[in-house]
Amino acid sequence: MSEQHDNLAFLIADTNRLIRQFFQQRLRCGPLTLAQARALFYVSRFEGVKQVELADALEIQPMTMARLLDQLSDQQLIERVQDPNDRRAYQIFLTAAAAPHLEEIERVSALMREQMRNTLGAEQVNHFMTTLMRLRDGLLDD
Amino acid sequence: MSEQHDNLAFLIADTNRLIRQFFQQRLRCGPLTLAQARALFYVSRFEGVKQVELADALEIQPMTMARLLDQLSDQQLIERVQDPNDRRAYQIFLTAAAAPHLEEIERVSALMREQMRNTLGAEQVNHFMTTLMRLRDGLLDD
């Protein structure tokens, strides 16, 4: 009875829901939502940059970023430090407590890749990811 | 600066957001959310079945289905008819007003496929969709 076999929108929405569940079920080390995990991951890659730059990198609104950082800050995983060159801005840094969470994110990402390899076969994984990225980028400019 | 190049979860979440925007921007004929559109589409394919069966087909909870049908019913796109064999249940039918909405959904779906063909090339589209479906189904049984 599995239908709608040609609608990308429905299929992606579905997959999104399932992947979120996959992640949240496997993330030990306290409750991080997928969005929070993603934000934390980016902070680790771009440590010290301003919120607005992080928002830009994640392609979300500055307000959305501010809220995610609030949540991470509540859990003492990041710190806002006054930007010495701009008193309006903060630089975002990881705290020591972030390390195990980042490892956990890495672990679950690896699980996800393993799941993909099992389902699709190793050679198809990279190809699929590349294709998906192209698709996303194609949608980015309306 | 586009990073996280190997995290499916983040990539899917992103793509999901962009596709939802794509859909909502292009759906004329009144405001239907993607979830409502999807529900309406399924009703059209399985007209007359009970809510619980629809929920099952969409792989969402019966409560989630009930609310979607409320919304569609508010817009007079579907009707609940007492199931003659089960007084607890309703059979769901389209109204006449649904037809243009379904055409609109079809039109935007076609636009989406066209966008995919432009981005990926025609031969890759089917392959991609098949792969994505396999991935989803792989996630379905935890």
Next chain:
DNA sequence: CCTATTTAATAAGCTAAGGTTATTATATGC
């Protein structure tokens, strides 16, 4: 046949992940 369990729908309220608009304070360009 009648009680126990299951099932269909849904009310109430929660969560996750965003978005918009408006405000405040600070930078910066002309």
Next chain:
DNA sequence: GCATATAATAACCTTAGCTTATTAAATAGG
């Protein structure tokens, strides 16, 4: 030195789900 732009964020909205509990009806077992 003023007008404009920018960084963060408060307040509130939207989309898309979920869980738990309730009511009414169906069905299974003794």
